[in-house]
Amino acid sequence: MSGAELIFEKHSQNRASWLPELKSSEESLMKKLPASVLRRHAAELPSLSELDVVRHFTNLSHKNFSVDANFYPLGSCTMKYNPKVLDAIASTSAFSQIHPYAEEADAQGALKVLYEMQGFLSEITGMAEFTLQPAAGAHGELCGLLIAGAYHRSKGRKKTRVLVPDSSHGTNPATAALCGYEVVQVRTDEKGHVDLADLRSKLDSSVAAFMMTNPNTLGLFEEDILEIARAVHAVEGLVYYDGANMNALLGVCRPGDMGFDIVHINLHKTFAVPHGSGGPGSGPVGVRKELVPFLPSPRIVRDEEGYRFLKNSPQSIGKLRSFYGNFGAVIRSYAYIKALGREGLRAVSENAILNANYLKARLKDAFDVPFGGFCMHEFVVSAVRQKKRGVKALDIAKRLLDFGVHAPTVYFPLTVEEAMMIEPTETESRQTLDRFVEILLAIDRESVEDPAKVLAAPHTTPVARIDEVLAARQLNLRYRKPQAPPKPVEAKDPAYSR
Amino acid sequence: MSGAELIFEKHSQNRASWLPELKSSEESLMKKLPASVLRRHAAELPSLSELDVVRHFTNLSHKNFSVDANFYPLGSCTMKYNPKVLDAIASTSAFSQIHPYAEEADAQGALKVLYEMQGFLSEITGMAEFTLQPAAGAHGELCGLLIAGAYHRSKGRKKTRVLVPDSSHGTNPATAALCGYEVVQVRTDEKGHVDLADLRSKLDSSVAAFMMTNPNTLGLFEEDILEIARAVHAVEGLVYYDGANMNALLGVCRPGDMGFDIVHINLHKTFAVPHGSGGPGSGPVGVRKELVPFLPSPRIVRDEEGYRFLKNSPQSIGKLRSFYGNFGAVIRSYAYIKALGREGLRAVSENAILNANYLKARLKDAFDVPFGGFCMHEFVVSAVRQKKRGVKALDIAKRLLDFGVHAPTVYFPLTVEEAMMIEPTETESRQTLDRFVEILLAIDRESVEDPAKVLAAPHTTPVARIDEVLAARQLNLRYRKPQAPPKPVEAKDPAYSR
Amino acid sequence: MQYISNTDEDRRQMLAAIGVPSFDGLLEKIPASLRKFELGLPAGLSEIDLVRELADTGRANRHFIDYACYLGGGVYDHFVPYVVGHLAMRGEFVTSYTPYQGEASQGTLQSIYEYQSLICELTAMDFSNASMYDGASALAEAALLAIRASGRRKILVPSTVHPEYRLVMKTYLSCLDAEIVEIPSRDGTTDAAALKQALGPDVAAVIGQQPNFFGLLEEMPELAAAAHQAGSLFIACVNPVSLGLLQPPGEYGADIAVGEGQPLGNPVSYGGPHFGFFTVKEPLLRKLPGRIAGLTVDKTGRRAFVLTLQAREQHIRREKATSNICTNHSLCALKAAIYLSLLGKEGLRKLALLNLENAHAAYDRLLRIPGVKPFSKKPFFNEFALLIDRDPELLKESLRRNLILGPLALSDFYPEVRNGYLVAVTENRTPDDLERLAKAIEAV
Amino acid sequence: MQYISNTDEDRRQMLAAIGVPSFDGLLEKIPASLRKFELGLPAGLSEIDLVRELADTGRANRHFIDYACYLGGGVYDHFVPYVVGHLAMRGEFVTSYTPYQGEASQGTLQSIYEYQSLICELTAMDFSNASMYDGASALAEAALLAIRASGRRKILVPSTVHPEYRLVMKTYLSCLDAEIVEIPSRDGTTDAAALKQALGPDVAAVIGQQPNFFGLLEEMPELAAAAHQAGSLFIACVNPVSLGLLQPPGEYGADIAVGEGQPLGNPVSYGGPHFGFFTVKEPLLRKLPGRIAGLTVDKTGRRAFVLTLQAREQHIRREKATSNICTNHSLCALKAAIYLSLLGKEGLRKLALLNLENAHAAYDRLLRIPGVKPFSKKPFFNEFALLIDRDPELLKESLRRNLILGPLALSDFYPEVRNGYLVAVTENRTPDDLERLAKAIEAV
Numbered sequence A, B: 001m002s003g004a005e006l007i008f009e010k011h012s013q014n015r016a017s018w019l020p021e022l023k024s025s026e027e028s029l030m031k032k033l034p035a036s037v038l039r040r041h042a043a044e045l046p047s048l049s050e051l052d053v054v055r056h057f058t059n060l061s062h063k064n065f066s067v068d069a070n071f072y073p074l075g076s077c078t079m080k081y082n083p084k085v086l087d088a089i090a091s092t093s094a095f096s097q098i099h100p101y102a103e104e105a106d107a108q109g110a111l112k113v114l115y116e117m118q119g120f121l122s123e124i125t126g127m128a129e130f131t132l133q134p135a136a137g138a139h140g141e142l143c144g145l146l147i148a149g150a151y152h153r154s155k156g157r158k159k160t161r162v163l164v165p166d167s168s169h170g171t172n173p174a175t176a177a178l179c180g181y182e183v184v185q186v187r188t189d190e191k192g193h194v195d196l197a198d199l200r201s202k203l204d205s206s207v208a209a210f211m212m213t214n215p216n217t218l219g220l221f222e223e224d225i226l227e228i229a230r231a232v233h234a235v236e237g238l239v240y241y242d243g244a245n246m247n248a249l250l251g252v253c254r255p256g257d258m259g260f261d262i263v264h265i266n267l268h269k270t271f272a273v274p275h276g277s278g279g280p281g282s283g284p285v286g287v288r289k290e291l292v293p294f295l296p297s298p299r300i301v302r303d304e305e306g307y308r309f310l311k312n313s314p315q316s317i318g319k320l321r322s323f324y325g326n327f328g329a330v331i332r333s334y335a336y337i338k339a340l341g342r343e344g345l346r347a348v349s350e351n352a353i354l355n356a357n358y359l360k361a362r363l364k365d366a367f368d369v370p371f372g373g374f375c376m377h378e379f380v381v382s383a384v385r386q387k388k389r390g391v392k393a394l395d396i397a398k399r400l401l402d403f404g405v406h407a408p409t410v411y412f413p414l415t416v417e418e419a420m421m422i423e424p425t426e427t428e429s430r431q432t433l434d435r436f437v438e439i440l441l442a443i444d445r446e447s448v449e450d451p452a453k454v455l456a457a458p459h460t461t462p463v464a465r466i467d468e469v470l471a472a473r474q475l476n477l478r479y480r481k482p483q484a485p486p487k488p489v490e491a492k493d494p495a496y497s498r
Numbered sequence C, D: 001m002q003y004i005s006n007t008d009e010d011r012r013q014m015l016a017a018i019g020v021p022s023f024d025g026l027l028e029k030i031p032a033s034l035r036k037f038e039l040g041l042p043a044g045l046s047e048i049d050l051v052r053e054l055a056d057t058g059r060a061n062r063h064f065i066d067y068a069c070y071l072g073g074g075v076y077d078h079f080v081p082y083v084v085g086h087l088a089m090r091g092e093f094v095t096s097y098t099p100y101q102g103e104a105s106q107g108t109l110q111s112i113y114e115y116q117s118l119i120c121e122l123t124a125m126d127f128s129n130a131s132m133y134d135g136a137s138a139l140a141e142a143a144l145l146a147i148r149a150s151g152r153r154k155i156l157v158p159s160t161v162h163p164e165y166r167l168v169m170k171t172y173l174s175c176l177d178a179e180i181v182e183i184p185s186r187d188g189t190t191d192a193a194a195l196k197q198a199l200g201p202d203v204a205a206v207i208g209q210q211p212n213f214f215g216l217l218e219e220m221p222e223l224a225a226a227a228h229q230a231g232s233l234f235i236a237c238v239n240p241v242s243l244g245l246l247q248p249p250g251e252y253g254a255d256i257a258v259g260e261g262q263p264l265g266n267p268v269s270y271g272g273p274h275f276g277f278f279t280v281k282e283p284l285l286r287k288l289p290g291r292i293a294g295l296t297v298d299k300t301g302r303r304a305f306v307l308t309l310q311a312r313e314q315h316i317r318r319e320k321a322t323s324n325i326c327t328n329h330s331l332c333a334l335k336a337a338i339y340l341s342l343l344g345k346e347g348l349r350k351l352a353l354l355n356l357e358n359a360h361a362a363y364d365r366l367l368r369i370p371g372v373k374p375f376s377k378k379p380f381f382n383e384f385a386l387l388i389d390r391d392p393e394l395l396k397e398s399l400r401r402n403l404i405l406g407p408l409a410l411s412d413f414y415p416e417v418r419n420g421y422l423v424a425v426t427e428n429r430t431p432d433d434l435e436r437l438a439k440a441i442e443a444v
């Protein structure tokens, strides 16, 4: 009774107890529809009572690590504490029970939120204007590159290539390819920065944009950013800022001031939209002045009569999704920015940077640190030393789970061997960080004294290491009716079952 | 990081982030209070960030069994599924953000709920009138016996004794004693019923009331109930119905028709108020017509102008608590009764009875059944047979936890050796019951094949068997500042820690 | 709407397994005469209809989102941080039973232990139980305890103690050979001289409430000392939020300290459910009513929590129990534990200061209105009484029109006080709504 | 309001451990010129003030509790049972990341697997991914897939497909050498003859929407057959609730079926977040965009779930990925999985019937109003278009006065349709509010 069954393997009386009874007979209703359009076999949804549904998903929830229950230093993901009150605000009727096609006059509250949020993000990033339409980071990248393309076309330029650093996030090259560009990688130098010489060698008039992040994927600030921007601008290219991980910059410095032309932000990282096991997020895009006409439609503006949509922008790239973006996510970030205010936002970044540097300092003796110096909100260590003892980054990651700590991001960026990318975020306490250090040092000792224990980890999770190869070889991507025979009764820990 | 620390052992920056800043200086404010009344040392509450509080209590929650996650056949506790929508209704502002001292005109919605609920309960139990003031079952018993006392006094009778069955719930004798009565136990006969002869022998004019339940604590219907009532009434005693466990009677039969004079009900059992790890509940009390004037004050009545309080009842026993009862609990039950309606309530009892009899039938070969025949919503089996193999009811209870099932009530009633009191409730499915039977039969087999495994159970809970003797001997009932040294780092399962 | 999990087919098969032809066969023991009735209740509702109907019912209530609440008198419109409900309403807390099976209830047990510890810190008392129903019944149980512990029969209660609390105590004590003696007040607080006069060898306990019903501060140390001098116990009934600034009962010699816990993270909910906290000094520990969690170890030596001292309780001791209480108000106490954890040492003081500040701002503002006078000039915390020389009915109407709930007419409790009103002011009140309140009075 | 956990003392000690005298030392790499600015944002707010301010902002929105919503056009005011949010909003789902670490994410992974299975059952398609952003972007990705899979460049789209979906597709395809050809309609549904004419060897796919934007039912089998005859793929865009009654895309030969998932347990939320579902037939499996969970075993042989087929994804394949999508709309898909589990086989059909019933009752009632005419007489499910011969501004005012939101003016999307309005009617609508709607029109 541990909830290991699939929902399809449970049976009880289905009730759908919120549905009232029909007023007319089914037969009379069915006459409204021609037979040709009708479903012939009922969809084989499971039949379950409300209790069984509640119990099923409650038990599933118990099989997740989460920020609410665990330290979650997953690099590049900013798994910070997202104030619960934001969830409450987003789910009030006034914000969740409103329709996107309501008259503008009937949604002035929502439009105010969107309008002011555009302004908040412009101020924080130093850009001229923002769109809140993109649904996620990758969607923002698509938006940004479409804007870049439309801009270049408006200038009569023919652009065919997009540059990305070799350490870039996969969505950068994937988006560039989606937009029809050739993707060219720029090397990282020995200090962990964009290799300026390599960049220069690849810059020419065919370059539509250089997509980069700052701090970069290694958590380091690109000191040469002003020069990089100048170099790209010199060939009439645009500098694109992947601001998915902006947690180090709030009130510290601004992409707009660095020379970036287009910026996307992940509200689901920096701005307190919880990650939700994989979304929904929100990926607003900001641009400098010259690019404003190309923003997606509609934009939200304010005049004497109030807030309203601006739909006729002839140069706009068009629509990226229905309606105006993930309003339910945006309002969380809006409330978050209001709650923190200017000092609070600066405190976020200060503490994110402090926590990361503290961890880096405390771990640097036990683990290899490929790139020294101060980091921003995250950093990368390498388990090459432990690997020599037979314990890889993956093993350390799995072993951490036994201590109730989620694993860091491992094997990313691809440019660092046995990479472990650690992002503590600003909301964790020193006590938690110290405990995490103790645990990592303990695992490091285990890699000497008892490597088998690390290799066999995790020992305490609902399942042990998963056979991913089998998953890919014998694809089982959905339940189909007559399935495995009923499972025997089993105690939670199989070691103790009959 | 498994949340095993006490909240006092965690340290981070406290924020109390909902509090705005003071407008004036502390010094100026402190002038409002004379020094003599002031606190000299700050209360040593812990200092914690919101994240640390969330993480702490989330981890604590993971250490509970609950109906939401587990089958919970705890006899006499009616651990049924309580529809979640009731929680939502109770917590809307319109019901949770209203003040008991608001003018009647400002709380007509709340008063309507209370008024109609009184009527619902009267109808369901067959009593004349109800009060919703008592906060729990035991509080209802206090209310009921005070009414009995006042009634008898009004008749000029001197009553000194209260009778209870030997299998009665502890609150019955405890309440009778609290009200100054001598408590006399009535024996259970070999069929599990009130021993009529014994009852008769103890009845005389000193008897204020006979407190009983029907179905009784063994889950059996007292067939002689009409005769019992007559016998008690014959000595001018009252028959008190402990209706804590009324789950078998909805729409089936009514205590009022059986001859009961006073009834209390546990809304937190039969009427879907969740148990909340130990309350809050609600223990309304109903009486027959003659006893209405003695009900607690205020009562809620309706006239042309609406719903209002009736405060001047000269014979009332007075107030049992501040305000009008646990409104937040009552409204859940009110909505529950509205949702289920007459057919739904009857279905509750039919399925509660069916599920119990089904389990009893399926378990009767492996376990001793001290009292045969059909049961109502629950039944008692005995582990005497297993005990001979060295496995006691307690061991079986603990072993069940390894299978994700909460233990039945054990060693109650006191009159049955190695008692296991099982109440499946109506909301469990046959699939769940079958699985429970399989598990119990498996444990029964273990009691033969591997008793040591059962004796060492539970194996999969956050802690193993608890040293209760030590708890009582070396009392540690609160945290005090300088405490145990910090705990070493520990994996979740200590078997796997360093 | 039904929540039955069996299908019709299940039911047929189950009846077959039991060996009865139809459900009614299972009811054979119930006399036929008892089974002949029809439940006179309406048909059920779907969740859609239920939610809609209750929303309609709710519209007839004036609530704190739309109306600024200046009502107090024992329960207060404090702000409850969203996190409190979010955590406390987790299914694992809401749908578990009293933690008798310790191994399956460590979450609840540890949180009770922490609750007890937090309440002890707050009150500076030695021990706390796991909670009572509410402040009033906790005070009544305290009186019972005092009578039992002392073998004496009188309880002295100032008239400044919450009138409903006094009524509840009267009810609880009505079966005992006990006597409640009311001590008069002077200018809104207990008349210490009268108290001293009433003391004697038959007095089990003296009760003092801080702040008292009028919001005024009592000289608790003086009352406690007087009680002790006469060999009586001293019972303090305190507002927990006030303890951010005021001396805790443990420090002025209370033997028992109780109070209403609602201000600690529980919504007002038309008066319930809330909880009563109940604390004692060491010598009275084994007389505590209700449940207590203790810290111990499991058989492998790990820290573990368990209900303890159960020999006091009804399920073990039956008629010899210290109280008949069984189910208490655990979930409300959990909310308090979460609330106090969030509030923290610094937050507690700040909260109390905010209440003090707002209440005095309101006091100052309202006294500027012609015809408004203080009921007493003694110090107060977050609640105070005024005499408002206005027609009560017109005043009520004006307040409602201005979206104000309260203040509370004192004449409901003290008929002798004419035109008296009790004004409660928490951190939730704003300068704007205070201005509305003032205008509402001025407009009459 | 801040959510930093370090104390000032912590910070001092941490800086010392790092070996910098002050925080600014950590920023040494940032050019000084970049650090000279002031954030022009207001100061922070406490939770009390934040909640109050946003409640004020919210008062400027007209929402479905106070207004009966007859707006549809892609998102609908369905009833979301309370349990859905209660379960989906559990912290373990809300605050976990995409389930890359399988052992720490079995809850999410199993629920995705179940979601995929439920969507496959609903649509009668072979495979589903873990979700897309919304219906419109899912349709755009479907077109991309078709172009990639077929090596052809044209997409045929009837004008009856949601206009915003067509715009989004246009944006997505703008960088490709692709062409979108609009197929005209006849009496509100796709002109099949025109479609057949437009087909040819360069057509990658034909799109059909069921019900279409006007709420009318298309002859999907005919459209699909025509597409297949020309060697093109057929992409169906369907309303999931309609599938309780209507033939699922898998049965009429859709190669790809997508749709807007909002009706399945997600609040309307001013248009987002919702999710798009995305399903394919077997041959297209390895071209699916986005995440997929699969069932496998752990090393002890226990059932386990894991993200699989990752070689399609951007984090492995970078510029060769099938899509750039990364974060999807997992929590919305979880809500749908919970909703569908609650709904069950029987409930799905009942829900569809209730929508059908309410919509036809509304249609019948409104047509009794003089000057109100049907836009088309073809069959519809839960949404239909009317021509209402009234002054649009006066009509709007009358509707608002009668607490009605909608219906949607078609001229916003089809300027050629004068006085056309789209009326959406879900199970949430009552006879009372229908009467209000009718009266509001009659009053003009």
Ligand SMILES: Cc1ncc(COP(=O)(O)O)c(C=O)c1O
Pocket: A076, A077, A136, A137, A138, A139, A169, A171, A172, A213, A242, A244, A245, A266, A281, A283, D325, D326, D327, D328
């Ligand atoms: C640096 C970076 N860029 C882009 C993305 C893509 O954002 P999303 O997952 O919201 O599409 C991410 C996160 O996943 C990221 O870390």
Ligand SMILES: Cc1ncc(COP(=O)(O)O)c(C=O)c1O
Pocket: B076, B077, B136, B137, B138, B139, B169, B171, B172, B213, B242, B244, B245, B266, B281, B283, C325, C326, C327
């Ligand atoms: C039969 C019976 N009577 C009385 C009670 C006491 O009810 P409460 O715990 O609500 O005080 C209970 C339950 O605990 C009970 O089962």
